Amino acid sequence: MMFKVLLILAAVCASSNGQNHIPCPCGWEKIITRCYLFVNKTVTWDTARADCLKRGGDLVIPTSNKECDLLSQRAKSLGMNIPWIGAQR
Numbered sequence: 006m007m008f009k010v011l012l013i014l015a016a017v018c019a020s021s022n023g024q025n026h027i028p029c030p031c032g033w034e035k036i037i038t039r040c041y042l043f044v045n046k047t048v049t050w051d052t053a054r055a056d057c058l059k060r061g062g063d064l065v066i067p068t069s070n071k072e073c074d075l076l077s078q079r080a081k082s083l084g085m086n087i088p089w090i091g092a093q094r
Contacts, residue, residue, distance in 0.1 A: 030042075037071070039072075042057075043079065043083050043085065044056070
């Protein structure tokens with residue numbers, strides 16, 4: 006089954022850069038203290054996760070309501086309505 010993902014890759018990849026002063030990789034966005042990559046593609050969850058892992062991140066697992074809200078707002082602003090995150094369907 007195919008779904009629209011936030012491949013933050015229509016998946017959201019997240020990578021912790023450890024310290025706030027270290028910049029995110031080119032094309033990634035810093036939100037709070039983590040780097041996120043939003044990629045608007047239609048792929049399966051497994052493909053989205055594999056792509057995130059290849060890029061040095063993983064599908065995001067929001068750890069707070071604030072993070073979830075900020076990611077949701079950013080995804081919507083990019084036209085991504087159904088992003089993949091770390092949970093499987």
